Amino acid sequence: MGRLVIALLLLAASACVAAARQIEGYYRFGHEVNTVCSGEPEACYWLVDTDAEIRQQLKQQVAGLAPYTPVCLELVAEISATRADGFGRDYDGSIRVREVLGRCAAEVVAMATQLEDLQHRRWELHRIDAVKLEDFARQLGYTDDIPPAKVPDLDFGEQGFVSGNTGCNQFQGQARVVDSQLILSQLATTAMLCDGFAGELEIQLQLLFRNPLVIARDGSALILRAADRELYYRLRDWVN
DSSP states (O other): HHHHHHHHHHHHHHHHHOOEEEEEEEEEEEETEEEEETTTTTTEEESOOOHHHHHHHHHHHTTTTTTTOOOEEEEEEEEESOSSSGGGGGGGGGEEEEEEEEEOOOEEEEBBBOOOHHHEEEEEEEEEEEEEEHHHHHHHHHOOOOOOOOEEEEOOOGGGHHHEOOSSSEEEEEEEETEEEEEEEEEEEEEOOOOHHHHHHHHHHHHHHHHOOEEEEETTTTEEEOSSOOOEEEEEOOOO
């Protein structure tokens, strides 16, 4: 019986080792955020059971960058669909990083973006601070009508024309890109009242749009950053 128990323990240990594999993932660190996002479609995992030395190496990779800035890293890690407690419940699962191999060979997060790159393209808001909209709503205490009936989007046209919605009202105005910053001006909006998360989301986006936002591309995605916020938009062109 004792030998059987030992054999089962050894088998379980070997299974855990086999679960570790090399991945590319975008590491984000900030207030209430400590995640790795990886895969296609992308999924995000809360960091758990990772040695203090490895955690320090991860933080060194984002040192000096604004909070929530994604950095593409080569990692050896174990990924689980089991969600962690606390803030980890808002993510797709959990991740244990065993080794930090370094930056990705072809990191594209910092791709320069010009206004011409935005024309005739449409993006939908997918995540705020690396958290899906419905999970972000729950973090704010909302449980009903999530995600919002209207997914916030940005639609760029000729000569800097921009339109979209904030989860509640439609808007239109002018867009410029200056020194890697998106500047929205002359914004006019409809005046519909929205309750719950849709109303809160609109307020937060309107406040962000009043000031320049650092703009970058991550493949086909568009990332807008303020001092304490990151908006992650996925490309969703209109289909005829």
